[in-house]
Amino acid sequence: MAASGGRTVGSFLWKCGNCCFNFNTVSSNLTRQVLSRQLCVSAVLHRKNLAAAGPEKFSEEFIKKQVEEFNIGKRHLANMMGEDPETFTQGDINRSIAYLFPSGLFDKKAKPLMKHPDEVFPKQRAVQWGADGRPFHFLFYTGKQSYYSLMHDTFTKALAVEKHQDRLRGKDLFTQDAKQISLVGSRWLLKEELEELLVETISEHDYARFIQLMERLLSLPYCSVEEDFVQRYRRQLEIQSSKQQVQPLQYDQHGVAYSTGDGKQRKTATGTVLLRDSGSGSISINGTNYVHYFPVLQDREQLMFPLHFMGVLGRFDMQCSVSGGGHSSQAGALRLAISRAMLSFLSEGQVETMRQAGLLTPDPRIKERKKPGQEGARRKFTWKKR
Amino acid sequence: NFMPVCSLGLCGLHHPWLVAAGYSCSGPLCATAVAVKTLPLQTDSTNVTDKILNLPLEMPDFFRCADRLMEPYLFGSRLDQDIIDLDQTVEHLQSALNFTAHIAYRGSVILFVSRRRQFGHLVESTAQDCGEYAHTRYWQGGLLTNAPIQYGPGVRLPDLIVFFSTLNNVFQQHVGVRDAAKMNIPTVGLVDSNCNPSLVTYPVPGNDDTPAAMELYCRLFKMTINRAKDKRRQMELLQGRSAVGLTTSS
Secondary structure (H helix, E strand, O other), X not given: OOOOOOOOHHHHHHHHOXXXXXXXXXXXXXXXXXXXXXXXXXXXXXXOOOOOOOOOOOOHHHHHHHXXXXXXXXXHHHHHHOOOHHHOOHHHHHHHHHHHOOOOOOOHHHOOEOOOHHHHOOXXXXXXEOXXXXXXXXXXXXXXXXXXXXXXXXXXXXXXXXXXXXXXXXXXXXXOOOOOOOXXXXXXXXXXXXXXXXXXXXXXXXXXXXXXXXXXXXXXXXXXXXXXXXXXXXXXXXXXXXXXXXXXXXXXXXXXXXXXXXXXXXXXXXXXXXEXXXXXXXXXXXXXXXXXXXXXXXXXXXXXXXXXXXOOOOOOXXXXXXXXXXXXXXXXXXXXXXXXXXXXXXXXXXXXXXXXXXOOOOOOOOOOOOOOOEXXXXXXXXXXXX | OOHHHHXXXXXXXXXXXXXHHHHHHHOOOOOOOOOOOOOOOXXXXXXXXXXXXXXOOOOOOOOOOOOHHHHHHEEEEEOOEEEEOHHHHHHHHHHHHHHHHHHHHOXXXXXXXXXXXXXXXHHHHHHHHHOOEEEOOOOOOOOOOOHHHHHOOOOOOOOXXXXXXXXXXXXXXXXXXXXXXXXXXXXXXXXXXXXXOOOOOEEEEOOOOOHHHHHXXXXXXXXXXXXXXXXXXXXXXXXXXXXXXXXXXX
């Protein structure tokens, strides 16, 4: 197969063939043939090469064959993991591959993957002309048929809107305050998304012209006639705070509200917090008072920051447990856990303020690995001129 | 100061730079407010001639320096307008349309080209209605000459290219004219007084500036091509019937 560096499961299975795995579905001969194919694919095919110049690199039969092999491989994988082949989902596949081929690499694209060929191989166009040689699309000879046909259609819509306006003016029904298309909370398609839609590469200039033409269409007073067309090229912006999972408040025997902040990581330190709405403001970490546990002022400030920010300093009682890392990372982990625990006590607007303050974002920084040929992660060996 | 230049022109002492100097003094004339010029109607004129004569086809060009090679098609110029001889236009248009009809009858690929942004949409719509192809955008260098690499091996090039304006946006000759000549593709071109008609197989001297003129030409070409295709379908049906008749009779 084309991709180099892909792991072949064939050899592995062949070795384990003696170890009584169940291959219910296929006979032994077919097993041998099929298993020598690659189940996992490398990063080479991740690169999106839209509109490959010249004939399609992957023909239809090739893709069909890949789909069949993927389905057979999925069933084998399910059997290997001892699960039901009929209800084996993509999530199960990912977990199984991560289990069978553990990878310490950071880059997601470098890890072995097993996905449906439609997601792996880039979408490309079939041959553009029929048996007699006549191309199918009327703008074929421009070279960028999808993009130019999109521009042509947009312009046609603009002309239609103008004609509609003229007709209304003729009947004296033209008003400046016609219903406008609401553009709040949505954005134009990005250049990459447009390329994906058209299965064609577009230059920056082309994209700018397209946006210009759409804006011109939107500037007409009666553009709501073509609202569907316009909305096809807009994407909704998601409100970030709605992604936050706020756990409901829990109440213990005395009726006091409490909530737990789940264990958060900051550079190998994990912490959990139990917030009680009792009103004393005492904090204990791993059984000891926070003043004794964190002698440094900076760490205590980190603990207090979420409470201080929302103005609820003396309200909560905290029982924290923390392990791993150093004092700074423990303080950071606890801060995030406290913020998460506080969410259940706050309203939507306050959640959004906390998110914008950065209290709810886990800090992804970890120690960078040392590279060979260098003394540290960044430090190079002393350079000697001779 | 235009009259002396015009008289010079009519006398035949035609120096391009004098002409240019004379015209450049005038500045851009407003093309919109020009009276319709109707030449005296001829007794045996066809419908097409009537249509052409009744339209304001002789309109001023902005950067108009009449090409030397266009002189046989022009009467001359008056008040800064080049007057095209419409009898010749009719003959040329007739032969061009006849040729297009034959090409369409044989089921070949026809490409409409125009780089005038004012009429790009019109030309594309015409091509769509005929079932033929259009190119009214930026012409990439190797579209005809480097076709197998640009489109893919085994691509079929157009068998006829119809230029609705042989100039590009910078008032130079469109690259497609030269490329078609290189690839031995016949061309039909609407040549205005500032165009070079030498490389066009079937030049049609006429105005390419006004919307009315362009709409007329688009309509004519669309009509020709549709009629040719209908005729082809008719003939194929007849052939099919006659073949069936032969087999059943024998």
